[in-house]
Amino acid sequence: SAVISQKPSRDICQxxxxxxxxxxxxxxxxxxxxxxxxxGQSLTLIATANQGSEAxxxxxxxIDKFPISRPNLTFSTLTVSNMSPEDSSIYLCSVEWVINYxxxxxxxxxxxxx
Amino acid sequence: xxxxxxxxxxxxxxEEAFLTINCTYTATGYPSLFWYVQYPGEGLQLLLKATKAxxxxxxxxxxxxxxxxxxxxxxxxxxxxVSDSAVYFCALSDRWGDSGGGADGLTFGKGTHxxxxx
Numbered sequence: 512s513a514v515i516s517q518k519p520s521r522d523i524c525q526x527x528x529x530x531x532x533x534x535x536x537x538x539x540x541x542x543x544x545x546x547x548x549x550x551g552q553s554l555t556l557i558a559t560a561n562q563g564s565e566a567x568x569x570x571x572x573x574i575d576k577f578p579i580s581r582p583n584l585t586f587s588t589l590t591v592s593n594m595s596p597e598d599s600s601i602y603l604c605s606v607e608w609v610i611n612y613x614x615x616x617x618x619x620x621x622x623x624x625x
Numbered sequence: 626x627x628x629x630x631x632x633x634x635x636x637x638x639x640e641e642a643f644l645t646i647n648c649t650y651t652a653t654g655y656p657s658l659f660w661y662v663q664y665p666g667e668g669l670q671l672l673l674k675a676t677k678a679x680x681x682x683x684x685x686x687x688x689x690x691x692x693x694x695x696x697x698x699x700x701x702x703x704x705x706x707v708s709d710s711a712v713y714f715c716a717l718s719d720r721w722g723d724s725g726g727g728a729d730g731l732t733f734g735k736g737t738h739x740x741x742x743x
Contacts, residue, residue, distance in 0.1 A: 544730045
C-alpha cells in the first residue's frame with residue numbers, strides 16, 4: 512500500500528491564524544481524503560480531493576474554513592483557517608488503495624489552538 | 626445515510642482473555658467493512674477487512690466475519706496480549722461493496738478503547 516508523509520506532526524497555533532497541513536504520497540493516487548479526529552472522538556470525513564477538480568466537502572465543512580489544494584497525483588494540502596480552540600483536533604490525510612480495496616492513513620497532525 | 630455503531634469503552638481485560646468488540650452498521654447497499662487500530666501515539670492502521678457477505682477478515686490473531694443478515698462485523702481474538710492495548714475503530718465504505726460505486730471515504734464508529742492488564 513501507499514506510504515504517506517504528513518506534516519507538521521503537531522503544532523500549537525494562536526487563534527485567528529491559519530495552518531496548512533501537507534500530505535505527500537509515495538505513489539500516484541486518484542483520491543485523497545482529509546479527516547478530523549476531535550479529542551476522544553471518532554474520525555469524521557472533511558472532504559475528498561481529486562486531482563484537477565474542486566474538493567468535495569461533507570456536510571458541516573466549508574471551503575472557506577478548510578481550503579484544500581490537490582496540484583498533482585501525489586500531494587495535497589489542507590488549510591485550517593481563522594482558527595479557534597474548537598479546531599483543536601488531529602487532522603489526517605488518507606488515500607484510496609484500489610488494489611487492496613482499502614484506505615491508508617497518514618500519521619496525522621495534532622493541532623492545538625490557544 | 627451510513628452509520629457505524631460499536632461498543633464504547635474502555636474495555637478492560639486480563640491478558641489471555643477472549644475479546645469481542647461488537648460492531649453493527651447501517652448502509653444503503655452492501656458496503657465493505659473494516660477494522661482499524663490506533664496504538665498509543667501512533668497513526669491509524671488497517672487491521673482487517675471484508676468486502677462481501679460471509680467473508681472473514683483476519684490478521685494478528687484477530688478475526689471478524691461480515692454478517693449481512695445481522696448487519697454486523699464483530700471483532701474477536703481468542704487470547705489478548707498487553708500489546709493489543711489500543712483504540713479499535715469499525716468502519717465501512719460503499720466504494721467496493723456488492724452494489725459498488727457508492728460514496729467515497731470511510732464512515733467510522735466512535736472507537737473502542739481496549740486496555741489489557743498483565
